[in-house]
Amino acid sequence: MTGMTASPPPLFPPVADTVIARFRRRRMLSFAVPLAILAYLLYAAMAFDVAGLAARAKMDNAKVLLADFWSHKTHVTRDNRSGRLTVAIEGEAKGLYPQGRLPGWVTVAGEVTTIDLGGGHVVTYDAAGARYAVPDYGIIDIRPQGDRLVLTTPEGALPDWINASDRRVSVTTAGGRFAYTRSKVETFRYAAGWPAFFFTPDSPFFGKSWTQLAGLALWGERLDPSRPNVAAMASGFLNNAMWQHGAVFWAMFETILMAFLGTFGAAILALPLGFMAARNMMPFGALRFGLRRVFDFIRGVDGLIWTIVLARAFGPGPMTGALAMLLTDTGSFGKMFSEALENIDEKQVEGVRSTGADSLQRARFGVIPQVMPVLLSQVLYFLESNTRSATVIGAIVGGGIGLMLTQAIQTQKDWEDVAWYIVLIVLMVMAMDSLSGWLRRKLIRGS
């Protein structure tokens, strides 16, 4: 074996020097680039005040949010003036339990209402006021006296989970929340799940198990004599006043409709424009340049801004959203199509040209077959991402699932709706994603 140790000088000293110098430079670059990125991120962290963020972060909010995503609360409220008792999911009229069909943990005996919050926590409303028995602590007793509330607790200082003034007492425990004011007393019981997801409490199907429901649907006696149980169930589910499934599904359809119209409308418009803006197709440089700038402009103005502009002319509604999307995407497609056209393989065009084909025929047979898959896959990719944008645009033009979502978030209390909408949107986008992927494979491989 010949000696390949490092000692003898290489035969090409100049080459060796260049190579070694290059490696030195590259070595520096390999450190410089990550360092530069790191430095920038540090600067950004400072500019964004990430350190202060920890202090500002409200983890209780996160907890509320997470808990609210998958759990619900039931309000048991007594109006202290009229004495009327209501039990309602999330305290909403739509979630009101009809009298006589109250949940098992609320017992009403004359003036006395007993609420079993579980784990030994028991709240009692009676004529004198209300009492809350907290295990390992004792009984919190509240009695109104004239204009004031009198609070009696076990010995010692008030724990921080009792927030009391002479007008309002609230107690927050692991079992639930309780608040007493002169006008009303309210207990909140938290539990996992979305109880009214399928049927609201006023529905005869509320709270039934799957087997019971199946039984009712298949052979049970008609609860509503005018129609079969299955139909009643379907309508009860779709018209569920709390979850409004029918409206939600319609909203999803409307969202997809906007994305579909916007994307394909833009594609149809952009195809001829793309040809006109491609260097190898368009001999007039000025027109090409002008078109490119137009594309830049309509792309640069975001879809949301187009939405507002168009809302003046067309008013709120899904068409406005679709047109806004159509406009933005025409800009994107115009640019992308013309770039794809500039990258075509000239061999095929030449092959067609050598037979004496005219320019239209060259475009049809030399260009379209090879760019079609690229264009289609871009269009389908946009269809998927537009489904997502349509949720946002929908919020502004008053249509689609996005409207429901943003409003649920803005009101900050229907987090379970938010969770459900997010699930639906994610599923919808994923479905569009796989649909567009499937179409892409089908259209590009097939035909």
Next chain:
Amino acid sequence: QEITQFNLGIMGGENAQDRMNSNECYRAAIEAELGVPVKVFTPADYDGVIQGLLGGSLDMAWLGASGYAKIFLTDPEAVEPVLTKQNMDGSTGYYAIGFARADSGIATIEDARGKSFAFAEPNSTSGYLVPGAELQEIVGPLADFFSDVRFSGGHEQSIVGVANGDFDAGVAWADGLGDWEDGYNSGAFRKAADAGLVDMNDITEIWRSKLIPEGPMVVRKALPQEVRDKIIQLTADLHETDRDCAYGVAHGEAMDFVPITHDAYEGIVAARKLEEASS
């Protein structure tokens, strides 16, 4: 001159679908009255309805006072206020209520000097426009009086932000009826308290604005007089003819829908102009 359809725009804090549902009876009533298809629109953004009215694609809407002022300033000939809501106590308005944490030692607006202050959002009547203008009259330029003036993004955010100590004081709306500890009978405080976002014991009222007029129901001026008359009549009578429906349309208990004119909103328009000039 004939109309072929009638579009109704609604804005407010509730969920879009709730708004749709609570206005369904009203929609059907108009349809029966006018004999043309009636559609209801509920965009999340103020601007959706406002642009629709300006562009003429919406014929009628319930607006906030500030929204009306915006339309008026853009195009005085576009719409005309015709009715507003009368509360159970006979009033036709609500208040912007300044508040602070109970343990912050701030009891009056004067105490808030040099502290941070949160408005809701710039387009909100009770969350910015009116309190902004009124406070300015009392204490002078707000930027000088407060250490920091922020927009929280909404009434709820203001309440939560103040309760959490992000801001020293803020402003949100309430009807001013009932008890503070309940968050009053209706308004942002009530909602936040009911939702458990805030404990009313933790915050205290430090200031209250003059009465802010309820937003008007406006109709497009270009509509045929006959159509406008029918619509106004129908709505004004709603509490008498269909109380349940009126409950939904009025967004809760209310006494009646009563006529109103542009004059009632002169103050708001002026406040807007003032704000505009100061920007």
Next chain:
Amino acid sequence: MADIAHGTNPARPLPGDTSAAYLALVRRRRLYGGIILLVFALAMISGFRLAEDRNAGGFLNGLPLVLDFPSEVLSEAWDKRANLPGLILRHLPSLVETLNIAAVSTLLGGMAAMVLALLSTRGLARWPRLTGLFRRLMDGARAIPEIVIALVLIYILGGGPVPAAVAIAIHTAGALGKLFSEVAENADLKPVEGLQSVGASWMQRMWLGVVPQVAPNWLSYALLRFEINVRASAILGFVGAGGIGYDLKIAMQWGQGRYDLVVAIFLLLFLTIVAIDRLSDHARNRLVKG
């Protein structure tokens, strides 16, 4: 000379079934093509009519009004054109914040996307059996609209740039990851195999064999994303996530009286986007050619 091209019988008659089969194929193809075209056209037309029907204003009625709003904005801005330079200057810091949000989220999301893409590309994956998992992960990250993540994070972290940056970064990781993996899928495996044959580890194979190949395309996608993210961070400002979008939203919502501000911010934003576009075009061209 041996004519192996034509076998023994050059005057062979045309096989009838071949041509019949081909003609049938042509007919079938024309039929299917026609049907697909028809279905698509019907879907477009009826979809549009449905959307128009559910819209407050009709398409043809609205068309003449399209320029109303822009002209209202522009004429006011023109009247107050003296204010524009000052307004633009005043909002430069917000623009910087928006750019920072976009840059940070593109960087972080891009880095995550690189790893995710390599892990989920057939033929390259470190754990081939887990490619499905990483793909779903990207799908999820891509499917959730940024605005949702941002709104939830704002609820927890309060307003400001961080929720926006995180939201956009998550989305970017998913979106770029998919594109990156499509590029990587088309990467030439020969160099990778060459490296494998010398006993290189996975990291070395990826870093030396795949990344140099895909870098120009990846970078070009990342730059496109950066441009999109500038816009996205401006839009997220709409929901209170800081940056210039917040200023724009406030001015826009106020409406008349502040249209000069709207135009100023909009100009700023638009010029920035065009500048980025030019820059990234330039960088891409240099990379692909150089």
Next chain:
Amino acid sequence: MLEVRNVTRIFGNRPAVDNISFTIDRPAFVGIIGRSGAGKSTFLRMMNRLTDASAGRILVEGREILGLTGAARRAWQSQCAMIFQQFNLVPRMDVASNVLHGLLNRRSTLATMFNLWPQTDILRALQILDRLGIAEQAPKRAEALSGGQQQRVAIARALMQDPKIILADEPIASLDPMNAQIVMDTLRRINLEDGRMVIANLHTLDTARRYCDRVIGMRDGRIVFDGTPEQLSTGVARDIYGADESFNEAATSTAIPADSAADAAYAARMLA
């Protein structure tokens, strides 16, 4: 029949084809050889009017074709078919459609845009494919075919044009030996049976020797040889290619030996 007079093409300031002239008076099989960059492709492309000439004239049956423009040029192209080294088919379309493209110039633009070919045309395309032995490939996409098959599709497209002259630019350079032979045989047969002139750029001497009636050798844009294959001596060939003596051909021949005695001797010599 074909007369090339002082044709020149200059790219930048370098002539790719430098004042060449020759005449061909019958439908011969003409081979043009020369190494890479000699200007072979450029000349064929000028004949097909894919590239414009800088100077000179080409007369086909007395008609000057370098000056044609627009529809006349396209009509000329349709009479003068071109076969490319890389086939230049539309890979995503099926074989029969590719062959039909040979008719593009003769059918109305509108009908062709929608791929609406008359049945007789389709049948003729199938017949041509059958003649070339690939009729059963008709419904497949062009890209699914082997190189030799694709080149035969390209020839079919050329035949569809029913041309007087077939130009073939290195038609076998992308093919393996087996397919190369099939393609060359096909071209030769068309030349003989149909009486169409074939001008083929070739990059190997043996091929030229085997198939051509006439061989033109080019170097640096000039014609350095013009004669029959028999006149093509090694000296001439070395001249054309600029090869030197040190190059040993045998080491890498791809052929299979015909005679084992020779093999053994060769092997013994090599391993000595």
Next chain:
Amino acid sequence: MLEVRNVTRIFGNRPAVDNISFTIDRPAFVGIIGRSGAGKSTFLRMMNRLTDASAGRILVEGREILGLTGAARRAWQSQCAMIFQQFNLVPRMDVASNVLHGLLNRRSTLATMFNLWPQTDILRALQILDRLGIAEQAPKRAEALSGGQQQRVAIARALMQDPKIILADEPIASLDPMNAQIVMDTLRRINLEDGRMVIANLHTLDTARRYCDRVIGMRDGRIVFDGTPEQLSTGVARDIYGADESFNEAATSTAIPADSAADAAYAARMLA
């Protein structure tokens, strides 16, 4: 030194390599010939552990290498260099880096990712390039080189590994005759000078004859011939390739004739 025992590889249910066994006891130059699909590549890839074997053992100096996994497998790969038909270099990186990749297994991952090669390594890479006559190409990108040069870079990478065995999978199939000869000469020189075993898949008989000490012929995954080049008669060759008599080798040979008299006669015969 190398013992292959009953090695089999099954793809789907078809064996690509079917129970092959042979032994090589000195650092010989071994050629494997066989037509496309015979299983040549699959066998080499199994040796390099790029493809897993379905059954069998390969012992190198007594050590079984088919069972190695993880780091041990990579260590084996670093001792057993592979040269590919398509070179498999990193095209966008420079030549020197490509050669240095031969050391990837011996240097830390992190250091290699940051381009931290010790100067001695770089100098050694340059020395190897110099030995192969392409030192002046060192700073260029690999993709800028001609095929023959690229293959020599691949050989340099292999040498950088300082391997016991060099596997070469059709190293000259992508090369023109001139470059092919250079590459084969290089491999042979390495085999003789360094005493490294070279196993090369070849697709041409003459090459095998000229360079190999031992030739293994494969067909359909089996070994159908194993002997010295001298034993490789035409009959055997036809057997290995499954060729029949009708195929004429001469028509597509790319060689330049050495003797013009033969040419003329040949041409006359062909055109008769």
